[in-house]
Amino acid sequence: MTTERKPRKDAARNREAVLAAADALFAREGSPDDVTMADVAAAAGVGKATLFRAFGDRPGLLRALYEARLAPVREAIESGPPPLGPATPPRERVPALLDAVLCFKLDNRRLAVALEESGTNSPYQAAHYQRWHGLLRGVLEQVPGLPDGDFAAHALLAAVRADLVEHLAGRERMPRERMRERLAEFTARVLGTAPGTG
Amino acid sequence: MTTERKPRKDAARNREAVLAAADALFAREGSPDDVTMADVAAAAGVGKATLFRAFGDRPGLLRALYEARLAPVREAIESGPPPLGPATPPRERVPALLDAVLCFKLDNRRLAVALEESGTNSPYQAAHYQRWHGLLRGVLEQVPGLPDGDFAAHALLAAVRADLVEHLAGRERMPRERMRERLAEFTARVLGTAPGTG
DNA sequence: TTGCAAAGCGGACCCCGGGTCCGTATCGTT
DNA sequence: AACGATACGGACCCGGGGTCCGCTTTGCAA
Structure with a gap:
């Protein structure tokens, strides 16, 4: 040891x-x-x-900052109450998780962008991404009728990537609540729970 | 002039x-x-x-290379036959467009990654992204029941981002056909045309 | 063919940011 | 108080993007 x-x-x-x-x-x-x-x-x-x-090195500093900010969110997910915590049924937990990620990135835009672009290699090798993806994938696979949790998890997480969030919220001035709403709609469609689909 | x-x-x-x-x-x-x-x-x-x-500058070189490679695809989209061309009904054209983007990035992985990470600013300001987004958005908005073409276009394009494609195809060795299939499924879900949803 | 700008060439050079070295200062332990 | 271990800091190195300027090539015109 x-x-x-x-x-x-x-x-x-x-x-x-x-x-x-x-x-x-x-x-x-x-x-x-x-x-x-x-x-x-x-x-x-x-x-x-x-x-x-x-x-x-630089990525190390960014990571340290990021992890510090992220800690409360992780806490809420790993052992908190619904709708984020583990006791939540999958169909509700998926949108809650994505919303949490979105809010986190909205609150830490600069930092998140800096971190994603800092590594000489892709953000997909970063430990925190792997955690998000593993978690989301697991929850998705508990939803009946979803054929491929792996790809879907990647695709959904891609929708809340830091630079996209920064682009929409920062450059295009899309209001926070609007973004959350759009993301929720999108997620619902993927899950097959959209209002227009039934 | x-x-x-x-x-x-x-x-x-x-x-x-x-x-x-x-x-x-x-x-x-x-x-x-x-x-x-x-x-x-x-x-x-x-x-x-x-x-x-x-x-x-460096991004300029990358862009030039990229545009050159992209030209045939653009051609096929702007004035080609279905399912890529403008005569295609929206519900079919959306997946066809995304599939085309995916295939293009699979065929030009390194270049696409280099381009996305090259700019000092986000890829969302790049002209070619704006074109893809505008086009996809337009097509999406012709699909009845889709409330927000703008966000959906961003989110769908995010699913075929170069570094994600590189991660899945390169690092994780996911076969080309499998990726296309997964993307098609995902797109179908968003469009509300998924087999499991009906 | 030859003359001659203008357009283009190339590689030495500059700048700047990440990362390191090593002599010096601080800690904390006996 | 003293002394080894640990940490400090800023001068320094390196490598890559981007520029400068004296020289060469091109192409038009006489």
Whole structure:
């Protein structure tokens, strides 16, 4: 087993400072890649090496920020009450999950875009995507009449990809509630629960 | 009006050489961004400046390659016979369009990925995306019972995004015909023409 | 054919951002 | 207080996109 030593307290403090600074910068700046690593280091009042030692590389920093923000949502999904929690019947849980993802991306647009475009490789290898996909796929496969949960999960998640959300909400100024509504309609159609279909 | 002068013939020749070289390199290399502009210039037997003069910047080169490959498909869509051409009834044309996009991306995976990730800004501002979306949206809105063609068009196109296609076809080795089938099923569900729904 | 702009060429060069090195400062333990 | 381990920081390196400018080629015209 890999014995995890606990970090020195200045290290921990710096780590927090960096996270806070990065958070603020991404919120403030227009485009994610206008924020350079040197910027973050400077804003945190820290040397570049400290930053890289703490997070490995740029994607590492983004991931850390992302996971921190995502934690409450994960919690709600893994052990919360319906309609997000595991006790929810599949037909209701699927739209709830997608809505949660959408809302999360709406609330963290810049960050989500930065993360998706940061890796040198596709977002589909990212651990958090694999988790979302695995979960959604599992729930979809409990819905009778859905022939292929795997592809459907990918396709539904594609509809809430960060850059699409950013495009619609940011560039096209589509209101939040409208987007949620459209996504719900779309999901319902895929599930075969659409009003017009019956 | 902007008077377009015709280029000198060595310029034209070089332009072709660059396109051919880039094409070959993207096909050969594993990852799109392993191919540098300098590589392309060298492979084409041309100076870097020539390359940049001809195409502006890296995205410009990618776009040129992409448009060239895309031309026959556009042709088939704009003035070809059914099921792609304009004479096709909407309910058949939507899946045909998506299938065409999917096949195109399968045949030009590397290039499509490179293009989507190349721009400093999202792929949703790219002219070719706007065209696909506008077209699909228009067709969708001719289908009765579809409340929102705009979002549905985005969502359906998201299901055939280059990196997803690359992930499924490349990394996960999903066979071509299987992908087409899954996409067709998914599309049918959205359109309300799925076998399980009726 | 030769003259001569203008258009084009090429590769050395610049810029800038991610990532590293290593001498110095801090921590925390004895 | 002292000393090893751990962390700090900013100068530094590297590699890739994009530009500059002195030289070559083209094509028109005399």
